[in-house]
Amino acid sequence: MEEADVHVITSGRLHIPAHSSILAAASSVLESIIDRPRKHHSSENTISIPGVPCYAVSVFIKFLYSSRCTEEQMDKYGIHLLALSHVYSVTQLKQRCTKGLAERLTVDNVVDVLQLARLCDAPDLKIKCMRLLSKNFKSVEGTEGWKFLHDNDPWLELEILQFMDEAALRKKRTRRNRKEQNLYLQLNEAMECLEHICTEGCTNVGPYDKEPGTKKGPCNKFSTCQGLQLSIKHFATCKIRKVNLGGCSRCKRMWQLLRLHASICDHQTDNDTCKVPLCRQFKLKMQQERLGEEETRWKLLVRKVISAKAISSLSLPKRKREDEPRIVMNQDNLRDLKLYRTVKGLK
Incomplete structure (x- = not known):
């Protein structure tokens, strides 16, 4: 190589020889410094990089030549290298430092x-630091870095506390959405079991009563089917079934299940092919009713249950609960209809 035509001077007065062409090609900031007119009394071309350890500057210059940085160098000078890469606009080194420091975050250094x-x-x-700090706030609160931050940078402290508050709200919303989604899936399962009982039969309720010699395999949704069978038996024999007058609560829940089935049933009304009781009657009644506030809430619930049915019917591998699609519904709608009692009463 040609002889070095520029010297980098560190805060410890260490002179590092370098080539201006390489420095200028790696950093636009260094290029502007090199092209700047020199003072008339200066006999050599020098670049001063103060404020960081000498060896950190040496590693920085070596990276400009080789585009490499070892793990040991990242352990020792990662913070200094990030500062240098930002000041001198070395994008590749900045990305390397961002990734390396994120992997080395601890409770003690996260604030710095x-x-x-x-x-x-x-x-x-920054986001990774915020998340680690939010998860381990009690431990971070006792470090010297947090005490210094508390005394000298109230704006950053406020930003951290706001991030923690928003993270807690997001976590709360996520739990609520998962709970609601689980409820819609349970309602969809109840609809499937209701049609299964009335169409194919399950134990001693449904068409199998007419064919006692038919062998039946074990039901894959036994607990829900068993609860529905008990509700159907009660609904058929209850003597205080005044649903509209607030009579039997079990009959009212069964009545709502039948209405929900009719709302999502895809059988035609003029062909009585659906075996679920009262399905045709509910469909005809819904066609005659005007769209009021209660009917709007009911249609919203129907859409959510249909969405849950579409999700459950996808022939994909079972995913973790965190990855399942989330459906949001106003809790007031569900509470007004009181359909959550249906599922709880069945299982």
Whole structure:
């Protein structure tokens, strides 16, 4: 190689020889410094990089030549290298430092790395610091870094507390959405079992009573089917079934299940092919009713149950609960209809 034509001077007065062409090609900031007119009394071309350890500057210059940085160097000088990569606009090194520091986050250094990530415009690293700090806030609160932050940077402290509050709200919404989605899936399962009982039969309820010699396999939704069978028996024999007058609560829940089935049943009304009781009557009644406030709430629930049915019918491998699609519904709608009692009463 040609002889070095520029020297990088560190805060410890260490002179690192380098080539201006390589420095200029790796960093636009260094290029502007090199192209800047020199003072008339300066005999050599120098670049001063103060404020960081000498060896961190040495590693930085080596990266400009080789585009490589070892894990040991990242362990020792990762924070300094991130600052240098931001100041001198070395994008490749900045990405490497962001990833390396994110992998080395601990309770003791998370506050320092967070402050640096904010100053160096590293949003990915900042988010990871925020998440770690939020999960381990009690431990971080006792560190020297947090005490310094508390005394000297109230705005960042406020930002952290707001992030923690929003994370808690998101977690709460996620739990509520999962609970509601689980309820819709249970209602869909109840609809499937109701049609299964009335069409194919299950134990001593349904068409199998007419064919006692037919062998039946075990039901794959036994607990729900068993609860529905008991509700059907009660509904058929109850003497206080005044649903509209607030009579038997068990009959009222069964009545709502039958109405929900009729709302999502895809059989034609003029062909009495559906074996579920009262399905045709409910469909005719719904066609005659005007769309009032209660009917609007009911149609919203029907759409949610149909969505849950579509989700459950997908022939895909079982996914973790965290990855399941989430359906949001106003809790007031579900409480007004009191259909959650149906599922709880069945299992």
